[in-house]
Structure formats: C-alpha cells, structure tokens
Amino acid sequence: xxxxTQQHKPYTAPTVQLWAWGIGALASHALIQTFGQAxxxxxxxxxxxxxxxxxxxxxxxxxxxxxxPWLGHLSDNTxxxxxxxxxxxxxxxxxxxxxxxxxxxxxxxxxHTALFLYLAVLGTxxxxxxxxxxxxxxxxxxxxxxxxxxxxxxxxxxxxxxxxVGLGSxxxxxxxxxxxxxxxxxxxxxxxxxxxxGMRWLSAGIAVIIVTSALIATxxxxxxxxxxxxxxxxxxxxxxxxxxxRPFVILLLIKVCQLFGERxxxxxxxxxxxxxxxxxxxxxxxxxTGIGGTIGTVWSFALLPLLKPISQKFGKRSALIGGAAxxxxxxxxxPLILNPxxxxxxxxxxxxxxxxxxxxxxxxxxxxPDICDLDELQTGQRRxxxxxSVMGFMAKMEISLCTLIVGYMVAWxxxxxxxxxxxxxxxxxxxxxxxxxxxxxxxxxxxxxxxKFPMTAASMEEVRRQLDERHHQHPETAPDNEVPDALVxxxxxxxxxxxxxx
Numbered sequence: 001x002x003x004x005t006q007q008h009k010p011y012t013a014p015t016v017q018l019w020a021w022g023i024g025a026l027a028s029h030a031l032i033q034t035f036g037q038a039x040x041x042x043x044x045x046x047x048x049x050x051x052x053x054x055x056x057x058x059x060x061x062x063x064x065x066x067x068x069p070w071l072g073h074l075s076d077n078t079x080x081x082x083x084x085x086x087x088x089x090x091x092x093x094x095x096x097x098x099x100x101x102x103x104x105x106x107x108x109x110x111x112h113t114a115l116f117l118y119l120a121v122l123g124t125x126x127x128x129x130x131x132x133x134x135x136x137x138x139x140x141x142x143x144x145x146x147x148x149x150x151x152x153x154x155x156x157x158x159x160x161x162x163x164x165v166g167l168g169s170x171x172x173x174x175x176x177x178x179x180x181x182x183x184x185x186x187x188x189x190x191x192x193x194x195x196x197x198g199m200r201w202l203s204a205g206i207a208v209i210i211v212t213s214a215l216i217a218t219x220x221x222x223x224x225x226x227x228x229x230x231x232x233x234x235x236x237x238x239x240x241x242x243x244x245x246r247p248f249v250i251l252l253l254i255k256v257c258q259l260f261g262e263r264x265x266x267x268x269x270x271x272x273x274x275x276x277x278x279x280x281x282x283x284x285x286x287x288x289t290g291i292g293g294t295i296g297t298v299w300s301f302a303l304l305p306l307l308k309p310i311s312q313k314f315g316k317r318s319a320l321i322g323g324a325a326x327x328x329x330x331x332x333x334x335p336l337i338l339n340p341x342x343x344x345x346x347x348x349x350x351x352x353x354x355x356x357x358x359x360x361x362x363x364x365x366x367x368x369p370d371i372c373d374l375d376e377l378q379t380g381q382r383r384x385x386x387x388x389s390v391m392g393f394m395a396k397m398e399i400s401l402c403t404l405i406v407g408y409m410v411a412w413x414x415x416x417x418x419x420x421x422x423x424x425x426x427x428x429x430x431x432x433x434x435x436x437x438x439x440x441x442x443x444x445x446x447x448x449x450x451x452k453f454p455m456t457a458a459s460m461e462e463v464r465r466q467l468d469e470r471h472h473q474h475p476e477t478a479p480d481n482e483v484p485d486a487l488v489x490x491x492x493x494x495x496x497x498x499x500x501x502x
Contacts, residue, residue: 010147010464017221018157021141024217025161027093027210028134033169034100034206035126037199038119040173045196046108046115054407056119058400064127065396071128072135072389073235076382083223085136085385092133093214097207099126104199131392137217139384142369143224148460151366152311156304159362163300166293176202225382241379242386247455248371251364252394254320254449258327259395261442263402264409265331268435269338271415276428277343284343292350299355304362311363315457317450320367323360324447326353331439338432370460377463377470409434 012018039057042048048056071088078084099122106118144154176198243249270289278285311319330353337345368391372384413430415423 010145010150011224012145012147012150013143013222018144018154020216020220021137021144021154022157022161023213024089024137024140024221025158026165026213027096027217028130028137029162029165030169030206030210030213031093031096031100031126031130031133033165034172034203035103035123035130036169037172037176038103038123041104041176041195041199042106042115042119045194045199046106048112048115048119051407052112052116053119054404056116057123058404059120060123060127061396061400063124064131065393065400067128068131068135068389068393068396069239069386070235070389071132072139072385072387072392073238073383075136075139075385076238084225085140085223086218088132088136089140089214089218092129092131092136093211096126096129096133097210099129100210101200101203101207104196104203108196131389133214135385135388135392137214138388140217140221140223142372142384142388144221145369146373146464148316148370148457148464149308149311151369152316152363153308155362155366156307159300159358159365160304163297163304166300167297172199172202238381238383238386239390242375242383242390245371245375245378247367247374247453248387250449250453251320251367251371252391254324254446254453255391256394256398257442257446257449258324259398260402261327261331261439261446263399264406264442265334265435265439267402267406268409268431269334271410272338272428272431272435273346275415275423276432277338277340277346279340280422288343288346292347292354295347295350296354296358299350299358303355303358307359307362310359311366316363316367316370317453317456319360319363320453321447321450322356323364324443324450326356326360328440328443328447331436331443334436334439335432367455370455370463373460373463373467374455377467 039053042053042056075084075088078087080087103119103122103126106115110118141154141158145151173195176195178198181194181198181201273289274280274285278288314322330349337348339345368387369384372382372387375387376382410431413434414427415431416427
C-alpha cells in the first residue's frame with residue numbers, strides 16, 4: 001500500500017472507541033425505556049386514568065421537542081476544555097438518572113391533580129436530560145468514522161446494545177411485581193409485590209448502569225471536531241441552512257411518514273390483536289406478542305454483524321428504498337394477517353418483516369453522518385448536534401400528535417376496553433380499517449420519497465475527496481486527529497471561544 005493511499009484512507013476510530021460508544025447506548029435506551037414504564041405503573045399502581053397519564057406524558061415530549069434544536073445548536077458551538085459533547089454526556093446522564101429514580105417516589109395517597117403535576121413536571125425535566133444525553137451521544141457516534149460503509153457497522157453496534165436494553169425492559173414490570181422488594185398486596189387472591197416499591201429499587205440499579213455506561217463512553221471516545229465552529233452562527237440562520245439541505249429534508253419526510261404509519265397502526269393493532277383476532281383473550285394476545293418480541297430480539301443478535309457487508313453490497317440508498325418497500329408490502333398484507341381463525345399469523349411480521357426492517361432501518365440510520373459531511377462541504381460547519389436534534393424534534397412532535405390521534409380514533413370507533421363481552425362487529429370493523437388505511441397511505445408516501453433520495457456511495461466518495469482536499473489545503477479545518485497540536489493552539493488563540501459557549 002502506498003503512502004498516498006494510506007493518507008487518503010477514510011478515518012475510523014480504534015475498536016475500543018467504537019464499543020465504548022456502543023456501551024453508551026445502554027444509558028440512552030435505558031433512560032427512555034425505563035421511563036416508559038410510567039404509563040403502566042401510574043395507571044395500575046397509582047390509579048390514574050389513562051387519559052390523564054396521556055396528557056401528563058405528552059407535555060414532556062412537547063417541551064423536549066421545542067428545546068431540542070437549541071440544545072443541539074448549543075452543543076455544536078460549545079468549546080469547553082473537555083470537548084463539544086462530553087459535558088452534555090455527563091450532565092444529561094447523571095441528572096436523567098436521578099430524575100428517573102425520583103419519578104417513582106410519588107405517593108399513591110396524593111390527589112389525581114397532584115400526581116398529574118408531579119409526573120408532568122418531573123417528566124419534563126427528565127425528557128430534557130434524556131434529550132441532552134441522546135443528542136450528544138448520537139453526535140459522538142457520527143464522528144467515529146469517515147468511511148461510508150463503516151458507518152453502518154457503527155450503527156449496528158449501537159443497535160446491538162439497544163437489543164440488550166429491549167430484552168431487559170420487557171421484564172421490568174414483571175420483576176417490579178416480585179415480593180422480594182419487601183412490599184406486597186393481594187390481587188385476585190394472589191400475593192404479589194407492590195410495583196411502586198419494586199420500581200423504586202429497580203430504578204436505583206438501572207441508574208447505576210446508566211451513569212456507568214455514560215462515563216465509559218465519555219472516557220474512551222475521542223472527539224474529532226473540538227476546534228471547529230469558532231465563528232459562531234446564530235440558531236435561526238443555522239436552522240434555515242439546515243432545512244435547505246435537500247437530502248436531509250427528504251430523509252426527514254421519510255421518517256415522518258414512516259413514524260405516522262407505524263405509530264397509528266401499531267397502537268390500534270394492539271387492540272385488534274386482543275379484541276378482534278383473539279376474541280378478547282388477553283392471555284393469548286399477550287403471549288403471541290411476547291413470542292414476537294423474543295423472536296425480534298433473537299433476529300437482532302443474529303443479523304447485526306451482517307450489516308456492514310450488506311451495506312457494502314447494496315448501499316444505504318438501496319436500504320432506504322428496500323425498507324420502505326418492505327413496510328408497504330407489510331401494510332398491504334395486514335388484512336390477511338389479522339385473521340381470527342389463525343391468531344398465530346400475528347407472528348408473521350416478527351418472523352419475516354422484522355429482520356428485513358432491522359437491516360434496512362439500521363443501515364439507513366447511518367445516512368445522517370453522510371449528510372453532515374455534505375453540510376460541512378457546503379457550509380464549513382460541523383453540525384451533528386443540530387441535525388440530530390431537528391430529527392428528534394420532528395419525532396417527538398409527531399409521537400405527541402400520534403398519541404392524541406390514536407386516542408380520538410379509539411374513541412370514534414366506540415371501543416370499550418372495560419367490556420368483558422365481545423365488542424360489537426361495527427366497532428371492530430371501524431378499528432380494523434382505521435389501522436389499515438392510514439398505514440398504507442403513509443408507507444406508500446415514504447416509499448415514493450425514498451426513490452427521490454439522491455445520496456449514493458459514489459456521490460459520497462466525491463464529497464469525501466473534496467473534504468480531504470480542503471483539509472489538506474487548510475489544516476485548521478481538519479478534524480483534530482489530522483491537525484498538529486501546535487496548529488490547533490494557534491487557531492484557538494486566533495479564534496477565541498465565543499462568550500456564549502461553555
């Protein structure tokens with residue numbers, strides 16, 4: 001291999017950094033998935049109505065969504081001695097873990113108004129900390145490699161730790177009910193543990209895991225763009241420039257359509273599985289759901305090592321198109337799967353669709369760092385935080401909207417979840433088509449948008465070539481690992497940190 005070839009070989013962080021960053025995924029996913037238990041615990045344990053909890057959980061998402069772009073922009077323009085992202089990794093993880101523990105210390109004897117306010121206020125503070133950590137952690141991951149296909153491997157490592165958390169979170173509520181935590185109650189003649197007390201103990205242990213994994217990621221991952229963005233750009237102009245990035249806008253619209261289809265259909269399918277396919281048999285429906293979840297986790301462990309070779313073979317654009325096509329076919333075949341005569345057909349998505357979507361979605365998540373490279377070429381700025389937070393803003397706003405839409409859909413269908421006798425046929429018919437039609441419409445729109453996505457392996461190779469050439473001609477614009485320490489020091493002295501940065 002020639003010296004010139006070595007010089008232009010795309011950078012990839014050492015393996016220890018890749019896996020340290022992956023360990024940081026434990027903090028991100030454990031934070032949000034443990035907090036997600038509030039929906040059940042505050043209903044069953046504290047006795048709040050689902051409607052009250054729905055509003056209490058929607059408010060934190062909205063507040064976090066609105067503040068996300070500012071936090072991402074702040075991180076992009078932070079110039080602390082520890083880097084752009086690391087202060088937020090530590091701050092978000094530690095405060096988020098403390099709030100996660102505090103949430104379960106509400107008192108069941110409080111009024112519903114007090115419980116609502118407690119969950120809404122602490123939930124809002126929690127979501128800000130969670131958004132802060134996840135934004136910084138994701139942005140660090142974008143810096144780990146410049147290689148187009150290696151980015152798929154990085155995304156796969158993050159998804160692997162997500163699978164670990166997903167497997168554990170499925171058992172949190174069951175473990176919280178165990179009498180080993182010292183408080184019991186009688187339910188249907190059986191002695192079970194108090195889930196509120198159980199969550200207090202479990203959240204303390206999970207908080208230790210969160211902080212430990214975040215500190216590992218902070219200690220071992222090295223930031224590569226700590227000296228960039230010395231000329232501060234205000235938030236609104238930065239947002240305007242970001243939304244002019246055509247590939248990013250198309251990717252954002254794809255994600256919006258996919259999320260609308262998945263969220264609305266997925267929530268209604270849960271009711272259909274119980275009341276339509278299984279005839280009101282909750283035991284059978286939840287058993288099938290549990291089997292499907294286990295199959296999905298097994299597929300995750302089996303397929304994630306193959307993601308980089310698949311990316312090299314087909315490319316990320318093909319993964320976007322393929323994933324959207326699979327989702328569309330799945331939406332079109334849902335009427336066949338929802339069959340009361342064959343309830344175990346509900347496992348077909350987990351057996352066939354889930355592994356294919358796992359591949360395409362994980363690879364497509366590696367598109368964002370490519371967009372960040374294109375943005376640097378066009379603007380000279382590194383804005384991983386802003387791109388991440390804008391996507392987070394859209395997702396959280398959409399999830400909040402979907403929560404309300406699904407509630408109104410269920411109400412309009414006339415479904416009565418307290419009814420012990422079978423639901424009326426007209427109710428199930430409404431619910432059936434409300435789950436099917438919007439999913440088809442949104443997945444079709446997502447598929448058509450993927451055909452317009454312009455970035456390919458060849459176009460990104462040219463972007464990298466131009467960036468490498470610019471870095472060679474202007475070393476002060478290069479990543480930290482390519483810039484001599486003396487030159488970085490001279491650059492920092494000539495471009496002092498803006499007063500509004502840390």
